[in-house]
Amino acid sequence: MSLRYAILGLLARQPSSGYELTRKFDSSLRTAWHAQHSQIYPELAKLEAEGLAEIIKRGARGSKTYGLTESGHDALRHWLVEVAPDRSQRNESAVRLFLTQLMAPRERRLAFERDLAYVHQQTAELRLIKDQLAPDEPFAPQVELGLRTNAVLSAWLQEQADAATREGGDGPQ
Amino acid sequence: MSLRYAILGLLARQPSSGYELTRKFDSSLRTAWHAQHSQIYPELAKLEAEGLAEIIKRGARGSKTYGLTESGHDALRHWLVEVAPDRSQRNESAVRLFLTQLMAPRERRLAFERDLAYVHQQTAELRLIKDQLAPDEPFAPQVELGLRTNAVLSAWLQEQADAATREGGDGPQ
DNA sequence: GTTGACATGTAACAAGTTACATGATTGA
DNA sequence: TCAATCATGTAACTTGTTACATGTCAAC
Numbered sequence: 001m002s003l004r005y006a007i008l009g010l011l012a013r014q015p016s017s018g019y020e021l022t023r024k025f026d027s028s029l030r031t032a033w034h035a036q037h038s039q040i041y042p043e044l045a046k047l048e049a050e051g052l053a054e055i056i057k058r059g060a061r062g063s064k065t066y067g068l069t070e071s072g073h074d075a076l077r078h079w080l081v082e083v084a085p086d087r088s089q090r091n092e093s094a095v096r097l098f099l100t101q102l103m104a105p106r107e108r109r110l111a112f113e114r115d116l117a118y119v120h121q122q123t124a125e126l127r128l129i130k131d132q133l134a135p136d137e138p139f140a141p142q143v144e145l146g147l148r149t150n151a152v153l154s155a156w157l158q159e160q161a162d163a164a165t166r167e168g169g170d171g172p173q
Numbered sequence: 174m175s176l177r178y179a180i181l182g183l184l185a186r187q188p189s190s191g192y193e194l195t196r197k198f199d200s201s202l203r204t205a206w207h208a209q210h211s212q213i214y215p216e217l218a219k220l221e222a223e224g225l226a227e228i229i230k231r232g233a234r235g236s237k238t239y240g241l242t243e244s245g246h247d248a249l250r251h252w253l254v255e256v257a258p259d260r261s262q263r264n265e266s267a268v269r270l271f272l273t274q275l276m277a278p279r280e281r282r283l284a285f286e287r288d289l290a291y292v293h294q295q296t297a298e299l300r301l302i303k304d305q306l307a308p309d310e311p312f313a314p315q316v317e318l319g320l321r322t323n324a325v326l327s328a329w330l331q332e333q334a335d336a337a338t339r340e341g342g343d344g345p346q
Numbered sequence: 347g348t349t350g351a352c353a354t355g356t357a358a359c360a361a362g363t364t365a366c367a368t369g370a371t372t373g374a
Numbered sequence: 375t376c377a378a379t380c381a382t383g384t385a386a387c388t389t390g391t392t393a394c395a396t397g398t399c400a401a402c
């Protein structure tokens with residue numbers, strides 16, 4: 001049911017259309033939860049049918065902006081405060097890291113460098129977000145956590161890439 | 174298809190039964206991928222039918238120990254080296270962190286403390302694993318990464334819990 | 347003898363992906 | 375007018391969860 005609450009949470013922060021939610025799942029929620037538009041639209045319809053969300057504006061090109069109803073806010077608060085978190089994860093990159101020792105040093109080095117490039121790019125995006133943050137923005141700590149986590153990850157990946165090189169990964173490049 | 178490769182990867186590290194794999198998904202792979210036995214047994218059957226895994230031993234209580242075939246090793250290597258990683262994630266705890274500002278200071282503080290307890294417990298488990306690691310164990314760097322990531326996370330959670338307390342979370346305990 | 351861990355499986359359902367399908371609006 | 379982006383939806387399929395179902399073996 002996390003998709004449902006991720007949507008309720010995004011709508012609580014800012015009323016949005018399905019299209020806008022889809023982009024938010026690809027940007028701000030990228031590192032937390034993934035969803036396609038084909039999953040979002042039916043869920044919005046269900047939320048509306050159950051009275052947790054409502055259409056608050058119909059705009060151009062048939063767009064429908066949804067906002068939370070009172071019971072939507074209640075359901076979200078209840079989930080955040082009372083429901084025990086499900087700690088299970090699905091993270092393919094982590095599976096790959098777990099299995100890197102099965103690769104030859106050269107392939108392993110390349111895999112670490114590929115991940116490093118991804119983390120660097122993500123860090124650049126986070127820095128951009130941080131610089132554009134309004135001074136009263138309550139979202140700053142989450143950005144800070146992302147930057148700190150990325151710093152640790154990228155240092156580790158660099159160490160591992162170097163170790164793989166020493167083991168016979170025939171040097172950088 | 175990550176489940177398939179997670180299983181192939183675990184079998185490459187060590188031939189195992191479905192029951193043993195189920196426990197590994199709950200322990201060593203806990204922070205990367207989650208799977209129940211009801212998903213693992215049918216997947217093992219498929220892997221065998223496709224010639225990627227084979228039963229190498231039948232033990233007590235009907236247990237079947239699977240190992241990789243040559244083409245199983247090839248499929249795994251191909252995935253690790255050639256297939257572009259899927260970076261999308263499903264992490265409910267991250268969704269919750271993203272939404273913490275929607276809670277009142279008191280509830281927020283309790284949520285951070287709940288997460289802190291979980292991270293502390295997980296850190297203790299990792300330290301235990303680290304101490305029991307054989308000196309030649311190639312898995313040590315992954316444990317180290319877990320410890321470093323947890324250190325960053327727990328420092329951040331503590332800062333956030335303190336901030337929530339200052340905002341009106343009526344003090345620890 | 348009965349509890350608990352070991353061990354494997356299936357069926358019904360829910361969640362998520364991929365592909366298909368359609369149409370509006372903007373800017374070059 | 376053409377391409378890109380905005381905007382919503384559905385259908386077929388795959389993946390994952392929950393619940394049901396069965397049997398073995400060891401220790402108490």
